Structures are given as C-alpha cells and as structure tokens.
Amino acid sequence: MHLLKKYIAVSVIIASLTSALKADVSLPNIFGNHMVLQRDQANPVWGKADPGEKITVTIGDQSHSTFADADGKWRVTIDPLKVGGPYELVVSGNNEIRFEDVLAGEVWLCSGQSNMQWSVKLSNNAELEIVSANYPQIRLISVPQVASQTPKENFNGKWSICSPDTVADFSAVGYFFGRRIHNTLGVPVGLIDNAWGGSAAEAWIPRDILEADPRYSQLLEKWDTRAAEYTDEIHEQKVAEYKAKVREWEDQGKQGGRPRGPRDPRKNQQRPANLYNGVLSPTIGYGIRGTIWYQGEANTGRAYQYRHTFPLMIETWRNEWGQGDFPFYWVQLADFKEESDVPRESHWAELREAQTMTMDVVSNGGEAVIIDAGEGRDIHPRDKQTVANRLARWALANDYGYDIDFQSPRYSNMEIDGNTVTLTFDHVSNGGLYSFDVKEPRGFAIAGEDKKFVWAEAKINGKNQVIVTSEAVAEPVSVRYNWDINPIGNLYDRNGLAVTPFRTDDWPGVTINNVK
Template sequence: MKKILAALLLISSLSLADVKLASLFKDNTVLQRNKTVYLWGKADKNEKIKITINSQTVEIAADENGKWKAEFPPMDAGGPFELIIEGNNKVVLKNILIGEVWIASGQSNMEFQLKKSVGGEEEISKADFPSIRIFVVKHKVADTPQEDVEGEWQVCSPKTIANFSGVAYFFAKKLLTELNVPVGIIQSTWGGTPAEAWMPKSTLETDEDFKPILTRWDRKIKSYPSDLEEFNMNGEKLVATWKIDSANAIAKGMAPPRKPNKPEGPGTRNQPSGLYNGMIYPLAPFSFRGVIWYQGEANVARAFQYRRLFPALIKNWRELWNAGDFPFYFVQLPNFQREPEPSKSGWAELREAQLLTLAVPNTGMAVTIDIGDPANLHPTNKADVGLRLALIALDNIYDRDEFIFSGPIYKSYKIEEDKFVISFTHTAEGLITKDGKTLRGFKICGKDKKFVEAKAEIIGSEIKVWNDALKNPLSVRYAWADNPDCNLYNSGMLPASPFRTDDWEETTFNAR
C-alpha cells in the first residue's frame, strides 16, 4: 500500500510542469523600452502565473496546451532589474535591462567576427560595456516553423565579444555612446546564405517569380545522393585544385575562387525557408526597435529577382511580428573583385536592387562602395559599416538631426546641350570628391549603348556629365562595375550610391 501511495505521489508531482520561459529570456536580457513587452513560455495546462519586473506585476494563466504569453506596458530605459516568474515553481532572472534592442541578420559579412575585423584585437581589449548585451542565435535549419531558439545573453566584455558580429558591435557601441541607454543585439546570421533561406515558404510557393527557387531546390534534393557520392570520391582532388587556383588568383591580385563544398541537401543552410523557420520565426513576438541586415552576395547571380525578393522578405518579417513597419536598415554590397570598368556586373545589379528597396517604407541603406576589398569577399573594415548603419538609426529614429546619415542618392536628370545634368538627394551641404580631385566613376553612352569615359563637374548640388565626342547622349552610369574607381561624396564624407539613368535589361534579367 505504501508503495502504491509513493508511486501516486510521484506521478502527481511529475504532472506539475515547471513554468518555463522562451530561451530569449534569461539572465542579462535587454527588453525594448517604450514599447509593449511580450514574454512567453510553457507551463502546466491552465496554470496560473504571476510575473513581476520593475515594480509591475502581470497575472495570467496558461492555455489548454500549457502555452502562455504575458504583456507589460511600455517602460522607460533602466535597470538592472529582477524578472520574477511564479507558478508551480519560481524563476528569477537577474541583471535585466530595459533599453534599445536590434536584430542583426544576414550572411557572412554580418556574421564576420569582431576579432577578425581591422583593429579588432585592440577594440576587444577595451570592450568593457556592461550595458551592451548580445544574444547569438544558434544555427538551425528547420522544415517547419519552430517554437524556440538556442542561445544565451552575454554581457559585452573583452572575454565575451571576440566572436560576435563586428558590424553589430560597432553599431551597438555607437548607439550606446550617443543615447546612453542599454543596447541589446540579437544576432541571427549564417554565412553563405541566400535571401530565400530567410523567408517563409508560403511566399516562395505563391509568387511566380519565386517558384523557380523551390523547383531548383527540389532538383537538388533528388540529385543529392549521387552528387554527394561523387564529391566523396573526388573531393580531395577538387580541394587540391582549388588551392592552386586560389594561389594563382591572389598572386594576380584577384579574388580567390570559393572553396568546393559538399553538395546542398536536406537540412543544409541554403534550404529555402530553413533559416526563417529555425532562426527568425521563433524570435517573434519579442519586442525590438529594428533590424540591421547585411546580405546579398549569395543572390548576385539572380540580382534582378532580388528587386522583388528582398522587399518581400522585409514584408514577411513585418507581418510575422505584426508590429507595423519597423525600421529595416541594410548594407549595400561593397566593391569587390578586379573589374573596375563598366561591364556586365551582377554586383552592380544587386546594388541597384538594394537601392530600389529604399522605396519600401522605413528602410535605410548604408553605402559601402568605398570600403570593400577587391580580393576578399569579406572586407575587414566593419567599424565604418556599423557606424554608417548607426547614423541612419540616430537620425531617423532617435531624432538626432545633427548626423548626416546618407551619401548622395540619384534623383533625376535632364539633358542640356548634350550634357546630362544629374540631381541628387542627401547632398548635405554640398557635393565633393573625397580626394579633392576630378570626379571619377562616370560613364556615358549614345544610341549604340557602348559606355565610354565621361567628364563630370560638380555644380552646387548637381553634376554635369558629358563626353566632348558624344552627341545626343542616351545614358549615364556611375560606379557601375564590380570594383569601380569612384570618388563622389557629400560634405558628410559619405559616398554616393552607384546608379544608372537607364533601365536596360542586364545579365541577370531572366535569372530565377
């Protein structure tokens, strides 16, 4: 009888599930200030839960499935606080701050570690900023939307910051310096990934422009077993050849080819929707201020498609959070590879697709055409990238009008006496050349569509472009190449975005 009672008591105790929070809520968390704060997790069915933070208490009950979500009204920046959750058990989270939270996402250049950045080691040694907190989402590919992520909130210090995103670190540091409030960064990144990996499948399968992405992936899945077998047989030979080709490319001042990788298959990082399901969907509805995004290299071969793919991604994320058009700031691809002259350039087309995305409400673009590395897909200057993203946020969100946040952006043109007269927005106090020399980077063409060198002159906030031998000019392009030689800036020392005045079909027009 005693054994039966003991067993019943054990079963009874096991049936009382501990109240748990989603993994985003742990010691050292930063919660978003001045916005509704959502907390959620799991507990026993219908379990009553009391949550307290910053002298505010909310009482709720779990639903029939044991899921619960609590809402706290907007709170001012502050802390540290304790976050206390009481149900069948008691959970106390310590060192909670309230401040500004941003999501940093994209591929390898956002993931690029601070320790590998220019000046990174010195920066790490001085990175004692306890009001900056970082949460790195563990890589995960998933076929269906997940409920949670893996990760820990870390306090920024020389011991914790080395492997964190260099771009996101410099972004956070600038915000902390200017706003003097806590800053939290949720880093959800994975190198080498295309935009479609970060989007829901429903968008990809219902849009005619995007359906080929899924069709192509299905073909890869079907051929995966034989492709993998071939790679396993010839992989060493491929890598050996790659090493030779890389050495030759570097000797010529060219970018080395990509290292041969195993074939893509089920559960790999490029799986359409895989990272959205595993690394973005579970973050909602965590409250945050905005997103910083650095991605596009993996979509260069389909740059024209990116004109619609990238805005669709932004729309998807905003729909997921259902929190309005939150800020979405992104990095325009930098200069890369050897080609400095006007040419058929997927990189130029991708930059144009990013430029056109500025038509999406509440977006901003950091131009980096001047701080890339022709021989390195991963330029190591991440400080200027993070700073330029921060300038966009400071001016547009935090009302710091003293900051110039954008370089010149092409607006319109007119033709006067065989000369293009080009107008720009974001000229600040005037257009300049960074080096004080004659303008470079402008090309012009006539009806033959063959671009030639152009002369260019700054006239106030406009630029005149011409070629003495060319009558009836048809189009002008600026910095339209993989690695253009260009020097147009505004008085804020921010570079102009590459642009063209024509809309002719280029190399990726039909690529899907």
C-alpha cells in the same frame, strides 16, 4: 497500522507520479539572465507549461497572469519599462524561474550573411577593439546556425555581458553599431546576432509566402528536387570521402587549403525557408527597436528578382513580429574583385540597384552605402567600423532624433543640353558634393542610343550637381555612376557619405531573366 503505512506509501508514490507528469514552466532562450528588454514599449513574454496551468509573470511593480492553452503554450505582455534596471523577471507556474540582471534599453536584431556574421576578431584593429570592449550595459546573444523546413521554437544560446572575453566572436558590424548607439544615447543596448554566411534572402522567408507567388515556382522546384535526390546514404558516402581527403591533406603536410566538407542541400543556408524556420522563428516577437541587415552577395545572380524578394522579406518579418513597421536598415554591397578599364554590365551593380530601389517601396527603411569600403581581393572587407557608422547614422537620425545627415546623396534627375548632361542629386549635406583624392569626379560613364558606354569627363557644379560630357558621345541619353562590381568612383558629400551608385536608363540588365 501496517495497512496505514501501505496507504501512506502508495499516496506518496501517486503524488510523486502526478508531480512528475506536470511539465515545468519554461521559456525559450531568447529570455535569460542579462537580457535587454526594449524600453518604452509593451513586450511579449511567452513559453510552455501544462495545458490550463496558471502562469504569472512579474517584473518591477507589475504582474500579469494567464493560463496555458490546450497545447501548453502561454503568452503575456508586460507594460512598457523605463530605461535602466537591473530588473528581475520572475515566471511562476508549477515551478518558478528567475531571470536576473535584466535591463531596459534598445534592442537591435543583426542579421544577414557572412559580412554581418564577420567577427570582431577578424576586423580592422581587432586587438584594440577587443581589449577596449568594456561595456557592461551592452548585452550580446547569438543564434546558432540551424536549418529547418519546420519552425523551431528555441535555440541553444544565452545572453552575455559585453567584455573583452565575450566580444571577439560576435558580429563586428553588430557590435560597432550597438556601441555607437550606446555611447550616443547612454542607455543599455541588446544585440541579437543570427547572421549566417552565404545565406540567400529567400532562405529567410516562410515557404507558404514564396509558394503564393508564381515568380518563385522555379526556385522552389529546384531546391525540392535537390533535397529529394540527396539521401542520408549519399551524405554518409560524401562524409567518408571528405575524411579520406583530409587524411591525405594531412599526410602531405597540409599543403594548400583544407578540403571542404560536403554540403547537404536539405540543410543549406540558401534553401528557401530554411533560415526563417531554423534561425529567425525562435526569436520572432521578442521586443526590438529594429533590424540591421547585411546580405545580397548570394543573390547577385538574380538581382532583378531581388527587387521583389528583399521587400517581401522585410514585409514578412514585420507582419510576423506584430510590432508594426519597425526600422529596417541595410548595407549596400561593397566594391569587390578586379577593376575594369572600360564601362561594363554588372550583376553586382544590378543587385545594388535593387537594394536602393527598396527604399522606394519599404517604409521606415534605409540603405548604408559602402561602395568605397570594400576590398578587391576579399568579399569580406575588414573595415566594419565604416559600415556600422553609416548604419548608426540612420538610426540616430530617424529613431533617436539627432540632427545629423544620414542618407548618401542619391541621383534625382538629369537635363540634356547638346552633348552635355547635368545631373542633380538629393540628400546632399550643406557642405555640398566633394571628389576625393583628385579634383575631378571619377566613375561616370555616358552612352547614346547605341547603349555603348564610354568614360565621361565630369565636374561638380554648385553643391548638388555634376556635369558630364564626352567627345565620343554627341547625343547622350544615359549616364551611369559606379556601375560595376568594383567601380572607381570618388564622389562624396562633405560628411564622407559616398554617393549612391546609379544609372539613368532602365535598359534590360544581365540578370533580368534569372529566377532560380
């Protein structure tokens, strides 16, 4: 009997150890309670388990099984779901996970830098927007700011139901966009916010993609050198110096701005690949309808390079997602800083041009022009509602079939007759062009072969033309409109869509040789 008891005890211990060695089936945090799954398309679900472990995923009346591979990774694809819910998603292996209150609707990724990160509580009409944010079928999730040179598989975050208690810190552009989609379609909307203030486009691209193109060699070399020269010891010293400055600032009554903490270039949001790996990677593959993007300020010094970088980023995301050419809509940079009394060159204008040119090389993409919605004193305009509305026009027209105007008028061609230039525009609404505030269109400059621009007199001709001229230019060859960091243009269509800034020449700009 004594031996039998020992045998039983040992058997229990062995069974317990065997059970402990088995890894619980798990999923990344992009999956969770209250999530929204993209309706009407097959969606992948993935996670980890023991190698060889059988995994079963059920939702609604469908069930899918697979086995974890040698690395413990598994993946299934669930059949398209009709809009609605709530569903329960159950994942079973050695253990069981249940995700409740799952809806099927429209899922959009909200990405970019600080103007996409900018929160509802810091935007126009913040109090009103927050107290009225009672939208239980809008779901929100934010990805923390983690920089990495190796891909991350998960992040610390969870889905929440949109309410006055949860919306304040969420992306304003993302929320206002999602609310417009929800109110129009009457379906659940899921919003994934991974924006990071100050981020550069190349930080959102994998390193191997950048290494394969020699035009990024100097940029990569610069960041590699910075990262190699910055050690943990240097960082600790800078942190100590920062703390001393903060104490001094506090002792002096907190006069002036709080000292800024040290920035580790190894974890910088502009270092190539850092955000692709740390922020985007954990969400890649999750079923989405598309992406809205607000970024470019960090790349204005290399605007010509952005002509390639931005389309490359979009192409890379689409390839990695494996969901085809999903919609990708971006915000053109707003007006900013001081106005100028005379026409001048501008790196911001060149960046806007690069953004507009992206429409010509990227399918299923579009640009929301907000040249009229900025603030000279602040790089972060508070009017995020206008931004979201112009993005929503693209989605509602292109993806959801609404017969509305969505693209800002855009320069098409010009005809020169003596000292007069006639400009023709595409994408003008039936109401025609309209000059805001005053009758005469402003913001046009004209130049001859000497490339010296002067302000031009302008007038609207019919629905889609503008005639420009200047007594100072007898033989014009080029016209520019809203070509400055903070231009003074006032030309719209009758829907209030601002005319896209442009130039008719291709003369070398101020950023043409900047590559790092």
